[in-house]
Amino acid sequence: MKYYEVTSLFKGKKETKTIKAPNKKDAITIAKTKIPGILLNIKITSAPLEDQFSEFKEKFFKSVIKKKINSKALIAAIRQLAVMTDAGISIHDSIKEVKDASVDKALKIIFSELNDDLNSGLSLTQAMMPYRKELGDVTLAMVELGESTGNMSESLEKLAEILEEIEENRAKFKKAMRYPITVMIAIAIAFTILMVYVVPKFKDIFSKFKTELPLPTKILLFLENVIHNYGFYVLGFIIIVIVFVKYMLVNNEKFKYNFDKYILRVYLIGSISFYATMSRFTLVFTELIRSGIPIADALETSLLTLDNMHLKHKLSSVNVSVQRGVSLTQSFSDTQLFEGMLIQMIHAGERSGTLDKMLDKVTNYFKSRFNDLIDNISSYIEPILLGFIAAMVLLMALGIFMPMWDLAKAVKN
Numbered sequence: 001m002k003y004y005e006v007t008s009l010f011k012g013k014k015e016t017k018t019i020k021a022p023n024k025k026d027a028i029t030i031a032k033t034k035i036p037g038i039l040l041n042i043k044i045t046s047a048p049l050e051d052q053f054s055e056f057k058e059k060f061f062k063s064v065i066k067k068k069i070n071s072k073a074l075i076a077a078i079r080q081l082a083v084m085t086d087a088g089i090s091i092h093d094s095i096k097e098v099k100d101a102s103v104d105k106a107l108k109i110i111f112s113e114l115n116d117d118l119n120s121g122l123s124l125t126q127a128m129m130p131y132r133k134e135l136g137d138v139t140l141a142m143v144e145l146g147e148s149t150g151n152m153s154e155s156l157e158k159l160a161e162i163l164e165e166i167e168e169n170r171a172k173f174k175k176a177m178r179y180p181i182t183v184m185i186a187i188a189i190a191f192t193i194l195m196v197y198v199v200p201k202f203k204d205i206f207s208k209f210k211t212e213l214p215l216p217t218k219i220l221l222f223l224e225n226v227i228h229n230y231g232f233y234v235l236g237f238i239i240i241v242i243v244f245v246k247y248m249l250v251n252n253e254k255f256k257y258n259f260d261k262y263i264l265r266v267y268l269i270g271s272i273s274f275y276a277t278m279s280r281f282t283l284v285f286t287e288l289i290r291s292g293i294p295i296a297d298a299l300e301t302s303l304l305t306l307d308n309m310h311l312k313h314k315l316s317s318v319n320v321s322v323q324r325g326v327s328l329t330q331s332f333s334d335t336q337l338f339e340g341m342l343i344q345m346i347h348a349g350e351r352s353g354t355l356d357k358m359l360d361k362v363t364n365y366f367k368s369r370f371n372d373l374i375d376n377i378s379s380y381i382e383p384i385l386l387g388f389i390a391a392m393v394l395l396m397a398l399g400i401f402m403p404m405w406d407l408a409k410a411v412k413n
Contacts, residue, residue: 003018003045004027004045005043006042007041019034024044033121070106073104080094080097081095082157082160084098091118095118095124099112099114113130138280138305142159142287145301151291155291172375176374176377177377179378199221257309257310261310268373268377271373280306284301286363296319296323299319321334
């Protein structure tokens with residue numbers, strides 16, 4: 001959000017006020033609806049010092065502690081809106097009814113603000129803009145589609161289906177990751193207990209040895225020393241790093257771009273992230289094309305749904321190429337994100353005029369690849385977990401027993 005200084009003429013007097021808006025166009029719209037009198041001038045200005053400090057605090061805590069609205073409550077609210085608008089009830093009255101019926105506190109507050117903004121003359125898309133992070137880019141994209149096509153009920157119904165699919169994928173991923181995360185936590189606890197209670201007893205014995213200790217024992221004693229003397233510092237450092245990364249991901253675009261680019265190269269997680277993102281992009285893009293939206297506009301709206309900045313940057317080039325007159329097939333091919341089979345399907349759709357049907361098949365392909373990864377995630381992770389457990393057991397065994405063997409040989413000789 002940026003700050004704009006608005007100069008207006010009201011009852012023969014000039015008045016200057018400061019408003020917040022994402023861009024100058026929205027600032028003019030807000031100024032016309034909320035500031036009385038004739039609008040004389042509007043220019044960007046710096047935020048007051050106290051606002052800068054409070055904004056930093058708000059950004060920091062929002063980055064670290066994300067208070068998201070309940071996704072199931074949002075889906076239910078979207079479905080209610082779809083039913084009421086389909087019945088011919090105005091969007092303003094529908095928003096008001098959903099606000100009164102909602103039991104989710106965060107959602108109730110948002111819909112209350114939406115109701116006030118609609119009363120002031122803003123469109124639903126403009127009213128939702130300040131709540132982009134809470135409602136999601138997919139919601140804004142589909143609401144904008146409903147307003148542009150004039151078929152809000154159909155767009156809201158499709159939005160509910162998309163959100164349900166995203167929530168289902170998220171639930172699948174969490175369920176699949178529950179087992180490996182539980183195993184990793186159990187291993188970490190067991191290793192810490194061994195380091196705190198078992199290794200120190202052997203440390204006293206090893207300190208009496210006059211011979212050079214083997215490498216596994218040195219590693220074991222080093223880890224014990226770090227955990228025993230600097231354990232809380234290490235824990236604090238890890239927490240600080242996590243908080244810092246979360247803050248930078250929200251507030252630094254360059255950091256997020258590099259992070260998103262790197263995460264796509266990480267084993268398994270990169271593939272899951274790629275197929276989930278591409279499935280969401282093609283799903284929204286297909287629905288926009290099916291609704292008769294021009295390709296360039298559909299691409300621009302679909303890009304809003306992408307979280308991964310690296311993929312968003314690559315797919316943005318498609319929009320630029322299409323506007324220059326390059327075919328959609330060639331534009332998608334240049335990104336190197338689509339397999340040859342998918343490019344051929346898109347090409348066939350362009351030539352036969354059935355682009356939406358072919359894109360639907362592309363979406364199903366990405367979705368099936370994502371589901372396959374999620375359904376078999378345990379089999380992909382188990383070899384890594386077994387290797388990690390074996391390495392830890394081997395380190396413990398060699399670290400403790402090798403000096404004993406050396407001592408036994410020395411006594412025997």
